[in-house]
Amino acid sequence: MAEKTTSRAVPDEATVNNALGKVTRHLMPFLLLMYVIAFIDRTNLGWAQQEWEANYGISTAAYTFGATLFFVGYAVFEVPSNLIMHKVGARWWMTRIMITWGIVAASFMFVQGPKTFYALRFLLGVAEAGFFPGVMLYLTYWYPAARRAWATGLFYMGLPIANMFGNPLSGSLLELHGVLGMDGIHWMFLVEGGLAVVVGLICPLVLVDRPSKASWLTEKEQHDLTLQIELEEAAKQKAKPISWGRALADPRILYFCLIYFCIQASVYGLTFFLPKQVTSMTGTSAGFKASLVTAIPWIVALIGVLIIPKLADRRQNHGLLSGLMLAFSGMGIMGSALFLHQPAPALALLSIAAVGFTCAQPIFWQLPTRYLSGAALAGATGLVNAVGNLGGWAAPLLRTWATQSAFGTADNPNEAAGLVVLGMAGIIGVLLVVGLNFFKKSAEERAALSLQSGES
Template identity: 95%
Template sequence: MAGELTSRVAPDEATVNSALGKVTKHLIPFLLLMYVIAFVDRTNLGWAQQEWEANYGISTAAYTFGATLFFVGYAVFEVPSNLIMHKVGARWWMTRIMITWGIVAACFMFVQGPKTFYALRFLLGVAEAGFFPGVMLYLTYWYPAARRAWATGLFYMGLPIANMFGNPLSGSLLELDGVLGMDGIHWMFLVEGALAVVVGIICPWVLVDRPSKASWLTEEEQRDLTQQIELEEAAKQKAKPISWGRALADPRILYFCLIYFCIQASVYGLTFFLPKQVTSMTGTTAGFKASLVTAIPWVVALIGVLIVPKVADRRQNHRLLSGLMLAFSGMGIMGSALFLHQLVPALALLSIAAIGFTCAQPIFWQLPTRYLSGAALAGATGLINAVGNLGGWAAPLLRTWATQSAFGTADSPNEAAGLVVLGMAGVVGVLLVTGLNFFKKSVEEREALSLQSGESLDK
């Protein structure tokens, strides 16, 4: 392929831009919908926590442990799932992922105690494994590096949108309590799981594996976009040819895992407990009104993720901005600990935190994807997401430890301590991002990165 590329005329920028406009129109909305459903299905248990504790004997400790089991199953199967997707294509593999996770998510309506809860949380992680790193890999098939943070940011809109609309949806479904003899939480799990199955069935008719197979692109757009992507892939192969097995042991990849761990600890440490935190501050019960309040930080985060990743692409300062966003995350979460019983300042600080960890993620993913390709990129993104998402396993445990063991008791939890511990994840993340300066790039790698940033399509 490299030999063919050298004999071709360079891709036309206007044609590539035209193709990318169509790619964004055809693929991003559907990928965004998939992410919204995925996030709702993995976090809606926050709305069931109080009823499970009252009626099914699932204590706070049991809830915390069960919530974290998702990430165990997720981590174990991430890398093999991503390698399979790289081999068979996103179209059918994403279909499999969505349908299986939707079925498992709906089965949460049958939870009767801790054991069934634990089993289903683990199975949900297994079913969904590969979805997120699969999308990160999929975007490298369609977007050149100079536009990828922006495209990834559009996909990451799913995080605030899921919390803006997913929380009110869950709150509304809870109010169906008693309809057809079913509890409100049963309706919530059934409907939200069924949504994933329906979207999974539609998936093969929407997703396309590569630009060369997209019927909605002209022949010129297929050719020039494919060539633009292949030029960058060839540059990365020249700079750092590496197998997927070696990528999994690469020190820099392992370092990226630590950074992503800190990001995910911030995300899930807040998400799993925000409904309970808001109901405590407002004195309301879990339902539609409380869900509207929890949506506020995510509305602010949505605005941020529309702006910050595009700025990162324009200025090509992904490392600096990812560190800055992590600082927002850490300071916002820790600052909210000072206003546990004051709704307005607490929500303002949590909104800053939401901007931070929401925007940090699409910018962060540009760091590993800029110098890996092919199976190595598939394996590396799977590993980074797998290890990083263990932050979602650790965060609830750390929060419970801080609130009930280290600085409080089960009868008198210290919620402020829990928030401070979670905020520290953002601070550690900033230090780790700064530490990336100690990794030296080879001459070839610098040339590859220069090629990618120099061919900016935003100009």
């Protein structure tokens, strides 16, 4: 009996490694595909901006406001969605998310003016709410903490891949203008939204809720991988048991929200306007050629995200590396403001920025998952993503304010000022990451006081 207890208490490392290899092969390509499609559908409006402005009365200010409404719907429904997924399982909830967001994304082909644009952007946020934090939560069911930044980094490859291939795809679809009497932007929204629906229909066939239900793992692999995860969760609960309600009010979680806000401000402040920035910089129109140029920063970012999160796992210095990546992001964006009409140095600096904010994200997500589990982790992850993604709401507004109000006008925008304001978000993020040491020291001091009290 003692022998059985010992074998159950200590999972076999080789068996767990074999199981993780199978998990990566079976689940990560599909999760990556889902993220690629999500990001394309979330940001492809950048390619429609010029035509909407010319033919549908959607000004730059209206475009900026509409682009940000996605994050309002996303933020409102994020936490409930994640808590539902924790209860009903990822398989069917992800299916629901994919299909509904695909239908809404395809419906952008019916935009006729600002009002329909606003309504659909808000609905897209509602439909997609819970997807990203749901995946972050889902990975905690399958990967031990020591491998999670690497796995999250694989998932985050979707960001550069979506921009590497999504931009040329969008540019190519725009050139179908006139085919079957449809505008190019109509083809773009129909095809790219339809892809999400198709992937959503495949979802139940690929995703599995937990290791214990994975038919492609042996019984021993199921047992040992589940045990490895359970031991980590039990250690977190023993050290700091916390309900999801208390987790949402924890100042550390609110602090993580601020850091993620800065990261997302960098991501979307650049992504929404990159096609227009490239066409202005190179003197080309929106289309396939411009899309190839916009792919350059994302190719560099893809290389970075394959290497840097794995390095963070190996050295267990997630805080340091996330701060360094945010510094790359901020300095790269601000530096590009000096070369608005010089494509080569501007693209080099934007590539550095893309590496920075792409790699900062998977490394950052290891910080809140270190001391929360279960419903508390589900709720907190949803909150961090919801509030943090409001950076995507704020960044385009701040960029437009800087370029057209504070330092320029609608007729003579100051693009350099907009880039400097966006870059400052990354620098503020660095300072916030440095401030995490305060929470760490406070926790250590409380633990020491508790120990002294117990001894006395």
